[in-house]
Amino acid sequence: MKGDPIFQAGKHPDQISPGWVELGFKFGDKGAHTSRTIMVQEITELLRHCPPTSDRADYVHAAIEENCFGKQTVSTRRLTLQRMSELYAIDPKVPIFRLLRVYWDAAEAAQPQLALLTALARDPLLRVTAPVIITMKEGEEIARQKLTDALRQSVNGRLNDSSLDKVVRNAASSWTQAGHLMGRSRKKRLKLQPTPASVAYALLIGFLIGSRDRNLFETLFCRILDRDADNLIFLAMDAKRLGFLDIKIAGGLTVVSFDKILNEREKKLAYGAD
Numbered sequence: 001m002k003g004d005p006i007f008q009a010g011k012h013p014d015q016i017s018p019g020w021v022e023l024g025f026k027f028g029d030k031g032a033h034t035s036r037t038i039m040v041q042e043i044t045e046l047l048r049h050c051p052p053t054s055d056r057a058d059y060v061h062a063a064i065e066e067n068c069f070g071k072q073t074v075s076t077r078r079l080t081l082q083r084m085s086e087l088y089a090i091d092p093k094v095p096i097f098r099l100l101r102v103y104w105d106a107a108e109a110a111q112p113q114l115a116l117l118t119a120l121a122r123d124p125l126l127r128v129t130a131p132v133i134i135t136m137k138e139g140e141e142i143a144r145q146k147l148t149d150a151l152r153q154s155v156n157g158r159l160n161d162s163s164l165d166k167v168v169r170n171a172a173s174s175w176t177q178a179g180h181l182m183g184r185s186r187k188k189r190l191k192l193q194p195t196p197a198s199v200a201y202a203l204l205i206g207f208l209i210g211s212r213d214r215n216l217f218e219t220l221f222c223r224i225l226d227r228d229a230d231n232l233i234f235l236a237m238d239a240k241r242l243g244f245l246d247i248k249i250a251g252g253l254t255v256v257s258f259d260k261i262l263n264e265r266e267k268k269l270a271y272g273a274d
C-alpha cells in the first residue's frame with residue numbers, strides 16, 4: 001500500500017501532479033480532521049436537499065439560507081459548510097465532487113462509504129490513519145496509540161500532542177461513521193459491506209491518480225472496502241451492468257475504464273495529457 005501513488009506523492013511533494021490537484025486531491029500535513037469528522041449526516045442532508053444539477057451557489061443557499069443542516073446560527077452554518085467544503089469541495093466544478101454525485105444516489109447504503117472515499121482523497125490526515133484501520137482484524141479493538149504514532153510520523157512535529165489527540169478522536173469517529181468501527185469509548189473493527197457503487201467510485205479515484213488495470217484493485221481506496229481483488233472484480237462486474245464503469249477481462253488482463261463517466265477535461269487530467 002505504501003507504493004500507492006497517493007502515498008508516494010505525500011512523501012515526495014515533487015511527485016504531485018498539478019492535474020491531481022485540479023481533480024480535487026489534497027496533499028500536505030493539514031486537514032479538516034483537526035476540527036471535524038467526515039460529517040456523514042451533514043453531507044447526506046445537503047445532497048438530499050440539492051439535486052445533482054445544483055451549482056455551488058445552490059449548495060450555499062441550501063446550507064445558509066434554508067438551513068438544511070438544522071443549525072441555530074448563521075455563523076455555525078457557515079463554519080459547517082466551510083469544513084464540508086474542505087472535505088468534499090461542494091462544487092461541481094471540482095471533478096471529484098462532480099463524480100461523487102454521479103454515484104451518490106445509486107444506493108443509500110453506499111453513501112457513508114462514498115463520503116469516506118472522498119474525504120480520504122482530500123484530507124491527508126485522515127489518509128494517514130487508513131493503513132492502521134485496514135490492517136485491523138474483525139473484532140479487534142482499535143489501539144489509539146497506533147493512530148497517534150502514524151500521524152506524528154507523518155506531520156513531523158507540526159502538530160502538538162493536544163492537536164494530535166483531537167485528530168485521532170475525529171478520525172476514529174469518521175471510521176465509525178463509515179462503518180469500519182463500532183462502539184463509543186472502546187471501538188472495535190467491523191468488516192465493511194461494499195456496494196457496486198462504492199467499488200466503482202473507489203476504482204475511479206484510483207484511476208484518476210494514475211493506477212491502471214489489476215493495480216486499480218490494490219489502491220488505498222479499494223483496500224478500505226475490505227474485499228480482496230477477486231471479490232472487488234465481482235462487484236465491479238455488477239457496477240458495469242449499472243453503467244458505473246466499463247471492465248473487460250481477457251487473456252489474464254483486467255482493463256477498467258470510465259470514458260462514459262468522465263468529461264473531456266477529466267479524461268485529459270486522468271491520462272496525464274495536460
